[in-house]
Each structure stands twice: as C-alpha cells, then as structure tokens.
Amino acid sequence: MKNNQYLIIDTSTKTGSVCIYANGEIQKVHIWGSKNNHTAELLPAIKMLMDLESTRISEFNGIVVSIGPGGFSAIRTGIAVGQGLAMGASLPIVGVNSLETSAYSLRHINKQICSLIPAGRENIAWCTYAMDSSGWRIITEEKITKISEFVKSQSSIENTCFCGEGLTPDIVELLEAHYKIELLRVEDSPVLARLKGAIEIGINLLSSQENLTNNIEPKYLRPPSIT
Secondary structure, eight states: OOSSOEEEEEOSSSEEEEEEEETTEEEEEEEEEOSSOHHHHHHHHHHHHHHHHTOOGGGOSEEEEEOOSSOHHHHHHHHHHHHHHHHHHTOOEEEEOHHHHHHHTTTTSSSEEEEEEEEETTEEEEEEEEEETTEEEESSOOEEEEHHHHHHHOSOGGGEEEESTTOOHHHHHHHHHHHSSOOEEOOSOHHHHHHHHHHHHHHHHHHHTOSOOSOOOOOOSSOOSOO
16 A cells, blocks of 8 residues: 555546545546546546556545536536545545646746636636735635636736636737736646646645545536536
8 A cells, every 4th residue: 555645536627637646746647638528437537547556445545626616517526426435435535626726836936826717608717826925825716707807807917927727828819918918827737737736735635634524515606507
C-alpha cells in the first residue's frame, strides 16, 4: 500500500479527469473529452487507473471531487461516483470548487487571478482570487454571466491574470479589444491546472479534517433546467 494515496475526480466540464496521487506525486492521470456521457465513462476511467497502479479503492486515504460550477449532469456524476466509492470503502471525501482549483496553482504570481469555466449558451462562470498578506481569498463573488457582460465588468485587467478552461481565444480577443492591452494569461493546460489545484486544496482539507462529509452538494450558481 502506498503512503498518502488519494483519488481525485473532476467532471466539472465536458473534459473529465481522474488522478491517483500518492507519495507527494501524481502517479497516474487520465483526461478525456466527453460528449455528455460522463456517467458511462467515469467508473471505467477510475478502474483503468487503479488497475495500472495495482491498487484497490480500500487502499486510498481519501477522495477529492470537484463540485462545480460546470455542467449540471457532469457535476452530479462526479459527486455521485465519489460518494459511492467513499461510502463503500469508508473513506473521507471532500468537495472542491472548480473555479478556485483552476486559479489556485497561480496564487504566488502577485496578481489577481480570474478563473473561468464554460457555462454554455454564451455564458461563463467566473471568479477572481488573490493571495495577499491575509492569505488566499476571493476578490469577487462567483458569478455566471453572459460573455459580453463579463468582458465589460473587469475593473483591473492590468493587474489580473486570466486562466481556466473557459478562457477561449474568442474571449481573449474580446478582452484585448475592449481594454486595448495584451491579456496576461496562462498557456498551460487548464484541465491539468484545475486537477493540480484540486489535489492541493482537497488534500489540505482531508489532512485538516475539515468539511469531511458524504453529503456534498453541487455548486451550479444557477438553478438546473431539470431536477
């Protein structure tokens, strides 16, 4: 059995990811694009990684699952699978915010960090964070807005680094055209960055024994169209 072995699940968007993290390193990771079918794809992905690592769910120290914002059914799938595995193996589980995890790995760059997640229908989920003398904190509330509204709402673009899966080339172009400056943004894989943030935040929560519950609620930021 590996020491400090964790299962990380992120199905916030159409790009799903699962990861086995142990001994302070990512051991195995699988990232895939889904056509609204995380329900059929997630458990096989987890089983594949466990087979590759020759491990069982009972050998994990805990589970971290992304709770959104993101796609309604995608978020529910990740939470349901995580809760089921945690309950079956009597493991602790924590939920992490997908906007926060997207931004967290950039916390030391001395800039505000605006994280974006696609929300469909010309909408974007976003939130701005910063690390300062008081620690890691939210600067703006989490929102879902039209892309056009998001572009016009930014007040300190010169001091902001933009990141996340929702930062598309079209949005970059709109921001740069509106504010007449070149955007500060991260070129690394947004899905992998979100996964790394989930690892750091989630394991810290598990280690501190905070928010350990199987009653994890999805974060939609707006009511789902179906319940």
